[in-house]
Amino acid sequence: MARRRRVTVVTDAGLLALIHNAALLLSMVLMFEMLARQGWERSGLSIRILVGVLLGAIGMAVMLTRWELLPGLFFDTRSILLATSGLFFGGVPTLVAMTMTGGFRLVQGGVGAGVGIAVILASGLIGLGWRRWLMRRRLSLAELSLREAYVFGLVVHVAMLLLMLILPLPMALEVLARIGLPVLAIYPLATLLLIVLMAGNLRKSQAETSLRTAQAETMRLLAQAETAKRHLQRLIKDERVARWALSESEARYRALNEVLERRVAERTAELESANRDLASFSYSVSHDLRAPLRAINGFARILARRERERLDEESRHYLDNVVEAGQRMETLIEDLLDYSHTGQGAVRAQPVALGPILASLHSTFGERIAAAGAILEIREPLATPLGDATLIGQILNNLVDNALLYRCREGVPRIVLEARRQDDRVVIGVSDNGIGIDPDDTEKIFQVFQRLHSQEDYPGTGIGLAIVTKAAHRMGGEIGLESVPGQGSRFSVSLAACEEDPYN
Template sequence: MTMLANWESPSFWKALARGAGLAGAAIGLIALSGWLLDSAILKSLHPDWVAMKANTALGFFLAGAALWLKGREAEQIASPWLRVVPVLSATVGLLGLLTLLEFILGRDLGIDQWLFQEAPDAIKTLAPGRMAPASALCFLSLGLALMVGGKTARSSRATALLAAITAFTALASGLAYLYDVENRYGLGYGAQMAFHTVLAFLVLAAGVVCLQPQRGVVALLRTQDAGGKIARHLLPTAILLPVLIGWLKLSGDRNGLFEADFGVVLVVLTYILALNLLIAWSARILSQADAERVRAHAAIQEREARLRLLLRTIPDLVWLKDTQGAYLACNSTFERFFGAKEADIIGKTDYDFVDDGLADYFRSSDLAAIAANRPEVNEEWLTFADDGHSALVESTKSPMFDSTGKVLGVLGIARDITARHQAEEEIRAAQAESTRLLKEADQSRLALLSVLEDQRAMQDALRLSESALLEAQRVAKIGNWKWDVATGKHTWSAEIFRIYGRNPALGAADLDEMPHYFTPESWAHLNAAVEKGLRQGIAYECDAEVVRPDGSRRWITVRSEARYDASRTVTALVGTVQDITARKLAEEEVQKLNAELEQRVRARTAELEAANKELESFSYSVSHDLRAPLRAISGFAQILARRHHDSLNEEGRHYLDNVVTASERMGVLIDELLHYSRTGRGGVRLLAVPLAPLVGHLAATFSERLGAAGGRLEIVEPLATPLGDATLIGQILTNLVDNALIYRRPDVALLVTISAQREDGKVAIKVTDNGIGIAAAYHEKIFQVFQRLHSEDEYPGTGIGLAIVYKAVRTMEGEVGVESTPGAGSTFSVRLAAASEERSKS
């Protein structure tokens, strides 16, 4: 730790207090050892000097112990001995008080020789074993000082006064030793102390003062301002100079160098000279301090100007609030958000600019950052008041603390991440489109394994893209610079040296070196931007590619503006450089991945188109190649049944009936397959389709079958008008009603209900029956081709009807689903766009 840090640290002064306590206690123990060993040198240090009395030595030990313990108490170190501090302090004060009473009352109270006996003719002793009146006074004031403690301003002043009484009383006796003054009577005789008694009182008095580093003289000595500097130099001078002058005066008198009266003149002249020198020296210190203050103020103003320039040019929103939510500062980007100037924003809260709901959200996030005692990051949409545009921002709010750890307020920084969000949305949309195409390919049973492999590859590419985007949005690194036009001097911050890859020891690059740090195109672009900014008197901003000395390249954004004098002459250029390499790399990666994704989607689309053509060819093959032999089988079977039915036995007739039934069923299956393959194959025009005529025709078509089954069809009116293709909607309704007739319950009369209502901007066409129902595990499976849940003997069918429904709905860009419980019927829902517009799909 440096000396400066020692002087400033309270613990340094408390350590001095503990050291003073140990020194005082040690002096007392040494003197007690002298009495115990009957050693004159330990009791008086010199044969002709007065000895330290035994009770004086005991008092020093007790006072030193009390001071050391109080020093530990000041450091807040737990100790059971701290409880004895008041007892020790009171004992020291009582010892001095009782001794003074002995002198005042002229009586021996029995405390002088209770430890050791002293000869009646002891040197400079008023009574055997009794300390001098001055010593008793010092013990009384020292004990009181230790008892008062100085925990408040008033008690601190009292403690300092008592310590001063102790010190000056002891100093009087100490000067007598220094000046070799013989005191044989009067006040001087009563003030005589042993030399180590003087030393112990001075050390203990100084220790008491050091116990209060936040107040009084010590507080002044700890400060680093001009007052503290003067105090640290003048206090020792104020003590030592008079002592030296007095010693010189006495030496001159004793050696006959001048007469006593003229000695007074010399003392006065010496004091005048010394005081004038001290005044001149103090004035010089104050002048230097004032000059340093002016330089520091100028440096602070320069740093504030650079900081404000940095905040003004940074594209992020930056603001500072106090703990009550009132704004303390903000940058120009934040001014655009509120549509107000900084002067109008400072002192106000969010409730003065935005609605209460948003203001409550801002306030809660501020308090969350303070409570967490760490930065809090949120994403939120903000609408800028200056032009009304909205942006998605990533805001970071950090609590700010003073040197004591007290919360001062909240610093907020918000970065516009709209572009990143839009890129992510585009990627998710492309992924969704790819998934849809793959699902349709699965419906067509075409190249499933290959498509799945490609889908996994696209998902991996998308994950890499998302990772690159996250990397591209890391916190921007910005440095600031200044170019003085008159001197040509460049000033760079440390961050710019890192961006350009230049050794800071070389200093900022000059104009001749700068072209080597850019590609030729970027240097030309940058020069053009600078010239335009100077010519039009505006700030400029441009991107440039940096070439580092090691050959690596970085992308940067340069922002700058000019400084002018009173005659509008450019005096300097100041600005910032931001490393945007990560963002550039991320943008290039996203563009590359988007291009790859588009290429893959085009490839999948081409594969699907080829698959559709193959399916179409297959359907024609089924229509032409399979129907001819099927007709022959059916025709010959019917001829055989008609001409030779009676000649066949029962088993032969059974086989013949099975052949006829199977050929008829095969014909129905071929028709259904052709129907499925042709559904939505041509372009459809999505128009407003009135459902009433379609449903009416449907009711007439199924009236005979419903009557034969003992069922009925109900229509819930009014019917909303969807946007779709009338033929496809007719196919959907026909298949759903036919499905209800097939899967009805034999013990309940069939009821089929058709409704069409608007829901969330769509038209929901619902066909509800009270049939056998469908288990939840099969709700998605039933829409696939040839998926049947029952045998042909239980319920006849081909397993294609609901697949046709699904394909027709998807052709019209709709959604289809089912809600069903086994034994409780089913509700099929078809959601199509509402008829508010007309458009084509091909």
């Protein structure tokens, strides 16, 4: 049996079509060189669309100079054009070119229309994907190696050959048998050559841009140097102006200094006046307000004691409210006076023995501790801080008072007092197993009149912790809080430590 002779793939017409295709691809290289010099990548969307239209026109011209392998099955270099376009021109131009060439291939029709459109889409998308991959690796197209360029062309055209399987199987196998080897031999090399030309143009454009930038920077520096030279010559030439400017600056400085000193003196006078007003207010509260308040409280108690049985239930309720409100008002005034007097005098920073102060708390709160069934524990040894004994006493009194007040309804209340040295500081701690404090309220509770509970649940004025904060700050200390709702709180006061502890 005679062996079937394979038909030659590339005819004279095919060779002529390849030459025409190569010329059109070179036109894309020239267009890229021109656009790169103009810095087209910084242009707007309309320019990118126009570039895409030009690429699409080149692609359509390539498709007109095709060679026909089988009836309705055309071959040209559109895959090279679109893949290289995706790699160098980017998204918008390539998508426009893909749309135009895809539409044109649909109009051409034939059995290979579907495969042709698929090759258009695959080539453009592979180019765009490769470009994105290079950008993620922070690699420049201008530095693309020959091996990478050849692999890129090989991937594109292996994908093109695989898409031939969309055709009916017998036709697909015939096409692959006839053009597979020539395509893999010629098209990747053509893609490589095209990439080499365009990468060279890109490197040339980048070099020219760098040169222009360097020239512009050099001119700018020369202009600045010339300006500085003229300025220096002018200053040297007119030395009297420089001396006058210096004397004028000194005069202005002296004038501004005098204004500043005057303003400081005025502010100091205002502060002293405010302190006198505060002292006057304290005196007014302690004498002018407390006297009538005590009279109201006294007469209300007498009325409650003598006339209570003669009053109806509603009147007795009103009278009890008057007595209770008077007592709260008296407590509030006492706390206000304590707050205003805290640290008013000179604060003496000296070693403070904490033992006697903590021991006095047993006598101060003895009855309340016994009534609550509480335990007051003092953990020794006690470090010695530098501070004011009176202010430290105020701090501890208020913190222990709060610990006894805000205790849990069930269980045995426990209060622990300690003083530990940490580097150059002494941290005085007051811990309890009370109701605790929500983290959102930790800033608010140290402000004056800030309360978290009603008078019926936990009576008080909301001034105690403000006194603690003020006293700590007057001694140069800091107040801290660690608390868990339902488990208890630990207040800490950090003060300077003695270099040599005289009490331990």
